[in-house]
Amino acid sequence: MMNLTNGLAEFMQLENHKELFGLKATRKMSELFNDCTLQYSPRHLLPIMPPKQQIRFREQATMVAKKNKSAVYIHIPFCKQRCSYCNFCGYPSDLVMQEEYVDLLCQELSIIEDFEYYQSQMISAVFIGGGSPSALNEDQLERLLSKIRKVFLLESGCEFTFESNITDFNEAKLAICLKYGVNRFSFGVQTFSTDLRRKLGRSAEQKVIVEKLKSLAQTGVNVIVDLIYGLPGQTMEDWQKDLEFLLQCNVTGVDLYKLQRFPHSILEEKLKTGAYPPCPAADERMELYERGVGYLKENAWQQLSCCHFTCGEKDKSLYNKLAKNGSDIFAFGAGAGGSIGELEYIQVRDLNAYKKKVEKQEKPFAMVFQRDHFSSLFAKISGQLDCGYLDLDGLEKSYAIELKPGLLPYMKLWENQGLCISKNNDIMLTTHGKYWMRWIARSILCGLQYAIYGAENNQNKQMSMMSEMMNLR
Incomplete structure (x- = not known):
């Protein structure tokens, strides 16, 4: 079983961790993540030229x-x-x-x-x-x-x-x-x-x-x-x-x-x-x-x-x-974003470019990405948080990965702030937690990426449709 505890703990100690986790002492509930500039750029998606x-x-x-x-x-x-x-x-x-x-x-x-x-x-x-x-x-x-x-x-x-x-x-x-x-x-x-x-x-x-x-x-x-x-x-x-x-x-x-x-x-x-x-x-x-x-x-x-x-x-x-949970989304049309099997893609937005590609009998891609081994894990976490919960036991069992020791300290911080409730390793977001869900998800996903792939090397800054939504303020 892969252990991410050390990497997740190290991510929490980064210089801007207070902003990432809404830990400013004087911050009101409605302003918890106002200083957070963290962007989620999925590193589990590998660009195909x-x-x-x-x-x-x-x-x-x-x-x-x-x-x-x-x-x-x-x-x-x-x-x-x-x-x-x-x-x-x-x-x-x-x-x-x-x-x-x-x-x-x-x-x-x-x-x-x-x-x-x-x-x-x-x-x-x-x-x-x-x-x-x-x-x-x-x-x-x-x-x-x-x-x-x-x-x-x-x-x-x-x-x-x-x-x-x-x-x-x-x-x-x-x-x-x-x-x-x-x-x-x-x-x-x-x-x-x-x-x-x-x-x-x-x-x-x-x-x-x-x-x-x-x-x-x-x-x-x-x-x-x-x-x-x-x-x-x-x-x-x-x-x-x-x-x-x-x-x-x-x-x-x-x-x-x-x-x-x-x-x-x-x-x-x-x-x-x-x-x-x-x-x-x-x-x-x-x-x-x-x-x-x-x-x-x-x-x-x-x-x-x-x-x-x-x-x-x-x-x-x-x-x-x-x-939101990584299922196949067969997408069609100019500007559509979808996925098929191990591929995630975004299609060209310009109608002239769309026409040229379709008339050549080609799928009109703007960008195509290969999903790696961890893609479904990131998708499952995103999908669960969007529904207001996180099933740590289920995730560990499904992906043979040790999450609880590394993620529970995150959850404890947010529980102290009234953003979630933990019970038997299930994490349930409160109403305030659901309001801040995107920021919570962003911190977790970026922490997991740090633990799995190491420090960001700025090589892959292209974002999927899902991550664009995740980065909205």
Whole structure:
């Protein structure tokens, strides 16, 4: 059994360990990790250079897949209107561009249609995201959904999610989605407040949103809503009303996200010039999260992850679980990120570059990485922490690695700060711990990398899609 105790102990003694573990004596709970600049750059992913990417991919794709749960992700990079907080690479909705893009997506799906790895794997979840997939018109949507059903073997009860802007979605698109087995719809509402929505670049008014969500919920499908806390000028009263409207809509799930402020976004420029009121301070943001968690639990909602909640047992949020625990995610489209077997990849974002590669019958890679022996360990830890716990006994048994002597001192520090509770070697994050989950995970993952690989040599600074999310503040 590999022992990481000394390496983890040494990592805790680094010069900036107080910032890494939130140990500043005068630090309030809401500011514990404010001084932490630690970045997680996965060293268990080994870059594959472009000349070998297609060869290595085809080698992997011709193998027979292990019988594990896997998912499909389809990326639609178009939006009818750009949100003011958004910093993602996207394109304005254009029917001509979208027509060509759907053609290319279908071609990319055809590239893998006869590969053994894909055909030997049953698909447990499909996620069509963006962008705003609802920017596609009815014909484009039907062609894409039909192709997905033709190419992949979907399990009975496969979770099939379609992301949508509520203003783009209509009865005709709903009928097409239901025809091809879509059973879960995710809407980026962000807030029900009409005033706050205007600041986000969202056009639909509160009444319209509530009516549409209620109507869709009556069809019996899973309806998921995203809500953001920490918006400019947002008060606890605003947030409480959002939570109340959420329950009125009879949806089955919600994600509570903290506003991520990107330096060059429209929102950030408005804040700098004083055109928008300031965002809530650190302690207010934590209070908003606590109120959201508390209110949902008071109303019998179950917390599935640090940000996702469900009403009843209908919504399992399976795609998100698979994506965060290292499962195969077969990704398609410009800018999509996914994995197959021992490979993790990110595809080109530029539509012209995407077109050139697909027309050459190539998977349109921007970067490809080979996972090493420890990749699944890092993925499992990330996935467990995202769900609010850490099973140290289970991890040690599964990976023949000694973790408890090295990691329990970390946990003791956080337990003293009210971030977690330890019981029989199971670590359970408190509400405060779930608020700080990304920082906790970052410290653990970086500590493990230090113990396994030694001090950072700065040779591999390319990040996977998961680590980009982990490094958000």
